[in-house]
């Protein structure tokens with residue numbers, strides 16, 4: 001509420017100051033990344049290991065997002081993955097967009113469900129330290145620190161600006177960013193990997209959420225440290241984790257094999273084509289029908305080729321493992337080239353699918 005009343009009033013009377021804008025963005029990035037990289041990928045999914053300074057900063061600045069302590073957040077989040085779209089999902093989208101967005105936190109049922117899915121985190125001393133001092137950390141670092149920095153820069157009015165922009169407005173921005181994952185990312189976007197849940201991929205959402213917008217991929221492969229699995233997909237969280245690993249501050253980055261990702265894509269595309277073929281064939285023109293049939297056949301072929309290649313590849317690796325390292329390398333490279341070929345063909349088949357008129 002303060003964000004849409006007091007903050008604009010302050011900006012109107014005092015004006016926009018580059019220092020305050022810088023404070024807003026610094027705290028926005030620090031708290032936002034602490035949620036996506038820390039709370040989400042590190043603590044909830046264990047997608048990588050981090051050294052204590054990373055954990056410490058993620059816990060301190062994660063608290064300043066005012067989305068609860070890591071223990072409670074992770075417990076909610078793990079239930080979200082386990083019961084997606086059902087009653088026990090804390091941000092169940094089937095209860096409506098606004099419920100998934102912010103309603104779940106406004107109408108929280110008390111008492112809290114038992115935190116029976118975070119035993120691993122209870123053993124972590126840093127996590128427990130944050131849990132026991134959550135409010136103090138959140139208020140001190142989230143509100144007092146930006147106010148102090150503002151004071152150092154511009155006296156009492158600077159302190160007020162720091163509190164309003166680095167504190168209040170920034171908390172609102174980060175919270176809506178997180179909430180959009182639970183609402184928009186279960187409503188708009190594509191489902192290239194699976195339609196088992198309502199989760200969707202959206203590059204627009206990824207821009208505002210440090211890369212968390214690739215939510216369909218994330219629900220399918222939740223332990224991957226990347227949410228944007230393609231190298232070109234906007235995912236600053238994965239880039240930060242990668243940089244941390246190069247600096248020796250993180251290791252054990254978990255990633256799903258390209259082959260497995262492609263298999264999921266193939267499987268889902270095949271399911272979509274078959275669905276179209278069975279439900280809307282008569283309502284399409286001849287050309288679309290032909291395209292649809294052709295891509296269904298092509299996908300079928302590719303799937304067969306793919307499993308053959310996979311078997312071949314595995315057999316070769318086993319056979320040549322120790323004695324002929326060089327030869328194995330060659331075989332592997334050949335398999336990889338064939339794999340790239342298949343991947344290109346799959347992309348063409350996907351493009352074909354995209355051009356089809358949607359089912360009537």
Ligand SMILES: [Zn+2]
Pocket residue numbers: 080181182186199215219
């Ligand atoms: Zn989700």
Ligand SMILES: [Zn+2]
Pocket residue numbers: 040044045077081218222
């Ligand atoms: Zn998750």
